[in-house]
Amino acid sequence: MVSEIRPQVENFKATGKIIGFVPTMGTLHRGHLSLIERARNECDVVIASIFVNPTQFNDTMDFESYPRNIDTDLELLRNAGCDIAFVPEYSEIYPRPDTTPYHFGAIEERFEGAHRPGHFKGVGMVVRRFFEIIKPHKAYFGLKDYQQVMVIKSLVKQFNLNVEIAAAPTKREADGLAMSSRNLLLSPSQRKAASRIYQVLDEVRNRASKTDIGELIVWATNEIDREPELKTEYFEIAHPATLEPIADLKNAQQAIALVAVKTGRVRLIDNLEFFVKR
Ligand code: AMP
Numbered sequence: 001m002v003s004e005i006r007p008q009v010e011n012f013k014a015t016g017k018i019i020g021f022v023p024t025m026g027t028l029h030r031g032h033l034s035l036i037e038r039a040r041n042e043c044d045v046v047i048a049s050i051f052v053n054p055t056q057f058n059d060t061m062d063f064e065s066y067p068r069n070i071d072t073d074l075e076l077l078r079n080a081g082c083d084i085a086f087v088p089e090y091s092e093i094y095p096r097p098d099t100t101p102y103h104f105g106a107i108e109e110r111f112e113g114a115h116r117p118g119h120f121k122g123v124g125m126v127v128r129r130f131f132e133i134i135k136p137h138k139a140y141f142g143l144k145d146y147q148q149v150m151v152i153k154s155l156v157k158q159f160n161l162n163v164e165i166a167a168a169p170t171k172r173e174a175d176g177l178a179m180s181s182r183n184l185l186l187s188p189s190q191r192k193a194a195s196r197i198y199q200v201l202d203e204v205r206n207r208a209s210k211t212d213i214g215e216l217i218v219w220a221t222n223e224i225d226r227e228p229e230l231k232t233e234y235f236e237i238a239h240p241a242t243l244e245p246i247a248d249l250k251n252a253q254q255a256i257a258l259v260a261v262k263t264g265r266v267r268l269i270d271n272l273e274f275f276v277k278r
Helices: 002-014 030-042 060-065 070-079 105-109 111-115 119-134 143-158 181-185 188-207 213-225
Strands: 019-024 045-050 084-086 138-142 164-168 231-238 254-263 266-275
Touching: 002 019, 002 045, 002 084, 002 119, 019 030, 019 119, 030 045, 030 138, 030 164, 045 070, 045 119, 070 084, 105 111, 105 119, 105 143, 111 119, 111 143, 111 231, 111 254, 119 143, 138 143, 143 164, 143 254, 143 266, 181 266, 188 213, 188 254, 188 266, 213 231, 213 254
Parallel strands: 019 045, 019 138, 045 084, 138 164
Antiparallel strands: 231 254, 254 266
8 A cells, every 4th residue: 555655665765775676567487577686786775566557558458358366475485585565456557647748759659659649648547656656766677678768768757757777688588579467368289489589689699790681671560570479569770868760770789679469368578688799
């Protein structure tokens, strides 16, 4: 409860403790736990939230089918050394409608922003509210949601929030598939096919300096779509700092490939940032 967590945090702060915060939507996996571990190493008190935030879902079916495993999650958090699990009710996060305009410029116009209208506004809204309740010194986010990290950094700047943002690398399954709570929704054959996504990202990294960017994107899209159960929603290669399109990979030093793929009703995203080999 907000009324409980606020004084707890104030007490910790009064004794000079550094507060680390890890927001999640639950159904925790090793990706989430890597963020908890990092916070554990860098802060005195670790707080994790579990809240499936409706305002960031542009698809009601996706919200309703999003996996929820609260008992297992609480156990995992305890074992990972998390000090406080904050599991708020909707009415605590949104006691009244948040009418603040959230704008993230070009970041929200591309890729996830373009394909999930309103998604980043919902992310901005919920993270700002969490920061207002918890007032952490540091907050931890995964680079699997690369654009989200950019949105959060922009949020902190725009609203002058006094919190340091730490971004952590993507944890993967043994076959390369990025860990995601939604992976639990995959059938065995979809799960097997999904490993193709990372293989193609990796191959794009290898081919980047040798292939025309347009051809590379078409190749990657076709490779993923050759799996009968996968359908690429977008596959793009951009500048990692700005997400601007790259005209010619031969002149680029660094790039990021970003992909979204549908398999049945489940939508998976992944990305790979790389140096263009010479
Ligand atoms: P979610 O529960 O999906 O909202 O994720 C909560 C946090 O965990 C976000 O900052 C995600 O970017 C991060 N995260 C999700 N999956 C992974 C992963 N495979 N590796 C590292 N971080 C992740």
